[in-house]
Structure formats: C-alpha cells, structure tokens
Amino acid sequence: MLELLLEVSRYILENQDAYIGEIRTHLSISFITLFVSCAIGIPTGVLSAKRESFSNVAVNLFNSLRMIPSLAILMAMIPLLGIGFRPALIALSLHAIPVVIINTYAGFKSISPVILESASGMGLSELEILTKIEFPLALPLIAAGIRTSMVDIVASATLAAYIGAGGLGVFIVSGLSFMNFTIMMTGGLSIAVIAVIIDAILGVVQKKLIWYQNL
Amino acid sequence: MPDYVMELREVSKKFDKSPRFAVRDVNLKISSGSFMTIVGSSGSGKTTLLKMLNRIYEPTSGEIIFEGQNVNKLRAEDYRKRIGYVIQQIGLFPHMTVMQNIAAVPRSLKWDRKRIDERVDYLLEMMHMEPGVYRNRYPAQLSGGQQQRVGIARAMAADPSVMLMDEPFGAIDTITRKSLQDEIMSIQKRLSKTIMFVTHDIHEAFKLGDNVIIMDDGVIQQCGTPFDTIFHPASEYVSRLISSENILEKLQVLHAGAVMEPVSEKSNSDDAVRVRYDEPLSSVLGRFVEEGVSYVSVIDGEGKEVGEIWWNKFNRISKLNREKI
Ligand SMILES: Nc1ncnc2c1ncn2[C@@H]1O[C@H](COP(=O)(O)OP(=O)(O)O)[C@@H](O)[C@H]1O
Ligand SMILES: [Mg+2]
Numbered sequence: 001m002l003e004l005l006l007e008v009s010r011y012i013l014e015n016q017d018a019y020i021g022e023i024r025t026h027l028s029i030s031f032i033t034l035f036v037s038c039a040i041g042i043p044t045g046v047l048s049a050k051r052e053s054f055s056n057v058a059v060n061l062f063n064s065l066r067m068i069p070s071l072a073i074l075m076a077m078i079p080l081l082g083i084g085f086r087p088a089l090i091a092l093s094l095h096a097i098p099v100v101i102i103n104t105y106a107g108f109k110s111i112s113p114v115i116l117e118s119a120s121g122m123g124l125s126e127l128e129i130l131t132k133i134e135f136p137l138a139l140p141l142i143a144a145g146i147r148t149s150m151v152d153i154v155a156s157a158t159l160a161a162y163i164g165a166g167g168l169g170v171f172i173v174s175g176l177s178f179m180n181f182t183i184m185m186t187g188g189l190s191i192a193v194i195a196v197i198i199d200a201i202l203g204v205v206q207k208k209l210i211w212y213q214n215l
Numbered sequence: 216m217p218d219y220v221m222e223l224r225e226v227s228k229k230f231d232k233s234p235r236f237a238v239r240d241v242n243l244k245i246s247s248g249s250f251m252t253i254v255g256s257s258g259s260g261k262t263t264l265l266k267m268l269n270r271i272y273e274p275t276s277g278e279i280i281f282e283g284q285n286v287n288k289l290r291a292e293d294y295r296k297r298i299g300y301v302i303q304q305i306g307l308f309p310h311m312t313v314m315q316n317i318a319a320v321p322r323s324l325k326w327d328r329k330r331i332d333e334r335v336d337y338l339l340e341m342m343h344m345e346p347g348v349y350r351n352r353y354p355a356q357l358s359g360g361q362q363q364r365v366g367i368a369r370a371m372a373a374d375p376s377v378m379l380m381d382e383p384f385g386a387i388d389t390i391t392r393k394s395l396q397d398e399i400m401s402i403q404k405r406l407s408k409t410i411m412f413v414t415h416d417i418h419e420a421f422k423l424g425d426n427v428i429i430m431d432d433g434v435i436q437q438c439g440t441p442f443d444t445i446f447h448p449a450s451e452y453v454s455r456l457i458s459s460e461n462i463l464e465k466l467q468v469l470h471a472g473a474v475m476e477p478v479s480e481k482s483n484s485d486d487a488v489r490v491r492y493d494e495p496l497s498s499v500l501g502r503f504v505e506e507g508v509s510y511v512s513v514i515d516g517e518g519k520e521v522g523e524i525w526w527n528k529f530n531r532i533s534k535l536n537r538e539k540i
Binding site for chain 2: 112114115117118119120121122123124125128132133136137212213
C-alpha cells in the first residue's frame with residue numbers, strides 16, 4: 001500500500017504539468033456542471049413546489065433520465081454533439097439535475113404553512129416571500145442537494161475522459177489501456193481525495209446554514 | 216372619516232369541496248376603536264370569517280367595506296399592510312431576529328432605518344420586553360408567551376387601524392394568558408385600536424370584548440355588549456351557551472367598563488369609591504356591600520374617571536336573571 005502511494009507520488013512529480021492540467025480540467029468540468037445543474041434544477045424545483053401539476057411532470061422526467069447510466073448518455077451524445085467538453089457537460093448535468101430539483105422541492109415543502117400564512121397575511125409580496133422567507137428557509141435542504149450532487153459530479157466527471165473532454169479520468173483510461181496500475185491509481189485516488197475535500201467543505205457550509213434550527 | 220372602519224354586507228363563504236356554507240349571511244358594522252370578540256365552538260366559521268376580513272379567503276358572495284371602500288378595489292398587499300393579523304400558531308420567521316420579524320412590514324414599506332429601529336424598540340417596550348435584551352434574539356430563544364408578544368408587536372408594526380387576532384392566546388399557559396389579556400386590553404384602550412378577536416373561550420370573549428359576536432354553524436347568533444348577551448340572549452343557542460355559567464360567574468366575566476354609564480367630565484366627589492374599568496362586576500358588587508354606597512366611580516388605567524355604576528344596576532341584573540329561570 002505504502003509502496004503504491006510512493007509510486008503514485010513519483011508518477012505525479014514526473015508528470016506534474018499534465019497532472020495539474022487534468023485537475024484543472026476536472027474541476028472546471030465539475031463546477032460548470034454544478035452551475036448548470038443549479039441554474040436549471042433550482043428554478044425547476046421552486047416551480048414544482050409551487051405548482052403541483054408541474055412537479056409531477058418535471059420530477060418524473062428527470063428521474064427517468066437519471067435511470068439511464070451516465071456512460072450510456074455520454075455515448076448517445078457523440079452522434080449528436082460529437083466529442084469534447086459540451087457533450088460531457090450535458091450528460092453530467094442530466095445526471096445531477098434531479099438531485100437538485102428534488103432537494104429544492106423538499107426544501108420548499110418543508111416550510112411550515114403557518115409561516116407562509118403569516119407572511120402573506122401581513123401583506124408581503126410574492127417576491128418578498130420567495131426571497132426573504134421561502135428561499136432562506138429552504139436553503140439548508142437545497143445545500144444538502146448541492147453537496148450530494150457535487151460529490152456525484154466529481155466522481156462521474158471521470159467518464160468525460162471517454163469522450164475526449166479530459167479530466168482526471170484520462171489517467172484511468174490510459175492506465176487501463178497500458179495495463180499500468182500506477183497510472184490508474186493516480187487518477188482514482190486523486191478523484192477520491194478531491195471528492196472528500198469538496199464534501200467536507202460543503203459540509204461545513206451546510207452546517208452554517210442550519211444554525212437557526214440548533215438554537 | 217366614515218363611522219364604521221369595517222362593514223360586512225351579506226358575506227357568505229362556501230368552500231368548493233364542502234356542501235355547507237362555512238359562513239352565512241354575515242352583516243356586521245365595526246365601529247372604529249371597538250374591541251369585538253368572536254366566540255363559538257370549533258368549526259363555527261370564526262377563522263373563515265377572519266380570513267375573509269384579511270382577504271386570505273375571497274367571500275363567495277357579499278361585500279366587505281374598509282374605511283368606506285370595497286376591499287376588492289384595493290391591492291391585497293397594500294390592504295393587508297393596513298390590517299394587523301395575529302394567529303394562534305404565531306408564525307414568527309425562525310431565521311430572523313425579533314427585530315427583523317417586527318420590521319418585516321415597515322421594511323417592505325421602505326421606512327428608513329432610524330424610524331424602524333425606534334418603532335421596534337417602542338413596540339418591544341410596550342409588550343414589556345426589554346429591547347436591549349430581546350431585539351437580537353431568535354424566536355427559538357423565546358418562551359411561548361414572549362413569542363406571542365413579538366407576534367403582536369409584529370402585527371402592530373406599521374400601526375394598522377384594525378387588528379385581527381385568531382385565538383392568539385389559545386396555546387399559552389393560564390397565568391401568561393391572563394397577563395397578555397390584560398395587556399391587550401390596556402393597549403387597545405390606550406391606542407384606540409379596532410380589534411377583532413376570535414376565541415373559543417367564553418370567559419375570554421366576555422372579559423375582553425366591548426362587543427361579543429356569538430357564532431354557530433357559520434351564522435352570527437348574536438352581536439352585542441357582554442351585558443346584553445348575558446342578560447338578553449337572542450337565541451336558544453346563546454341562552455344554552457350562557458346558562459353554563461351561574462350568576463356569580465357571569466358577574467366575574469363582566470367588567471365594570473361594560474356596565475358603567477360613561478361620564479365625560481369629572482363629576483363625582485373625590486372621596487367616591489373607585490373601581491378600575493377592568494375590575495370584574497363580582498368584585499364591584501363586593502365593594503358596594505363593603506362600603507354601603509349607592510354608586511361607585513369607574514377609572515381607567517391611568518386613574519382618570521371615565522364612568523359610574525349605580526347600585527340599582529345590580530337590582531336589574533338580579534331581576535333579569537330570575538326571569539330567565
Ligand atoms: N380551507 C378550507 N377548505 C374547506 N373547508 C374549510 C376550510 N377552512 C375551513 N373549512 C370548513 O369551514 C368550517 C368552518 O371552519 P373554521 O372557520 O376554521 O371554524 P372555527 O375557526 O370556528 O373553528 C368547518 O366546517 C371547516 O371544516
Ligand atoms: Mg379557528
């Protein structure tokens with residue numbers, strides 16, 4: 001085990017530039033995917049919570065998309081969008097969006113109707129209620145969704161390498177083709193470490209968001 | 216200024232899913248500065264009536280007039296800001312401090328910072344909560360009674376002319392409830408707010424209201440002073456409701472202010488026996504017996520003389536009561 005770690009470190013030092021480059025690519029794919037997933041998932045989740053008819057359609061649609069394995073979506077993208085960054089982004093987002101929607105939906109539904117009644121009863125506008133009451137109160141659950149999907153995205157972004165979008169998956173792909181265990185583990189361990197670090201950071205943020213529940 | 220701050224004309228409400236009317240043919244004129252209590256058993260339509268007054272529910276038919284204008288002509292948000300609304304479950308915003316909760320409507324009305332701060336402190340002091348101690352607390356750091364005080368302060372933040380209160384003290388322990396009742400009475404007198412106060416507690420309804428509305432099955436059975444309601448019940452339902460209490464209990468729920476004859480000028484001599492306007496009639500009766508006087512002078516919270524009660528009032532009360540039996 002120790003030997004393996006030493007070999008991985010040696011490999012990283014010898015290929016520093018390539019390694020840092022792929023980390024950068026991996027992180028940018030992940031963060032852009034997260035951004036797109038939130039930009040689509042949060043408004044869809046809010047709408048679903050507010051309009052029950054809409055929620056059935058949206059949640060079912062995205063959930064069935066989620067059933068298709070990411071790799072299959074990735075491959076399906078090739079004839080449509082070719083290879084590279086864009087198809088990877090779309091495939092990963094389709095995978096992450098349902099989690100964001102469902103958590104946003106749950107966050108809004110968790111708000112006590114009494115709070116909403118007193119807010120509208122005192123004459124706050126719908127926009128004020130959304131921004132000052134509902135959103136802050138739903139935020140802890142929305143953040144939980146973001147945390148779950150971010151860890152998921154970081155792990156799944158490995159697959160981007162299969163369609164030429166780069167990222168740490170590149171080491172796994174080439175390690176597999178050369179049957180080189182060290183190169184494979186360089187990719188695998190790095191992804192795991194990044195996922196754990198991001199999870200920990202988002203965990204701290206999430207704790208900060210639920211402070212008022214622990215008073 | 217119109218005579219009535221609010222007027223309901225033939226207001227009815229039927230919910231879509233329900234075959235029955237939740238509120239039926241309600242006609243009501245609410246004078247400015249009156250304290251009206253609405254009492255009735257659970258499901259009698261009290262909350263529905265109050266929610267129509269706040270436009271949370273739209274009446275199925277009839278109209279609601281506020282300060283001379285049909286409420287449908289006003290924007291719901293603007294109208295609601297002129298009406299205070301307090302509910303039993305309080306509904307404070309858990310992620311906001313006491314200060315932010317109370318400031319919700321003033322902020323929405325774009326008051327300036329200084330005016331909001333002063334208003335919040337004033338209201339906290341009025342509710343007997345030290346601003347320095349409580350301003351920055353969160354709702355979860357307050358007792359139930361303190362939360363409801365903040366709920367009342369929040370509803371009064373933008374100085375509404377009418378307050379709607381739906382069983383505001385229903386979930387509060389007896390001792391705190393009594394002090395909240397006393398406070399809301401004295402605030403109402405001092406600021407001459409119009410209050411519509413829903414309760415299912417007859418005792419509370421008679422203690423607080425200068426007019427009591429008795430509801431059953433969506434219909435107003437009687438609307439009158441506590442005295443009239445107790446001694447001239449308008450329907451079988453009201454007499455049954457009232458007869459659950461004996462004469463001494465009735466005298467306990469009637470307060471001096473409800474039966475006094477108002478005086479505008481100071482007319483009685485300084486050594487007249489004085490009772491407070493909120494003293495129950497049972498204790499006023501005690502004073503008559505102790506002091507052997509023919510009248511007592513009624514004073515308000517500040518000690519100013521506001522009315523008088525003559526001994527023969529009690530003769531009439533006991534006669535009426537005997538006729539009922
Ligand atoms: N939102 C609603 N939808 C359908 N029926 C309702 C609704 N709110 C109240 N009701 C019905 O209207 C009647 C009066 O209820 P409510 O006004 O809450 O009574 P109270 O406040 O006196 O207990 C009840 O029969 C109740 O079931
Ligand atoms: Mg009710």
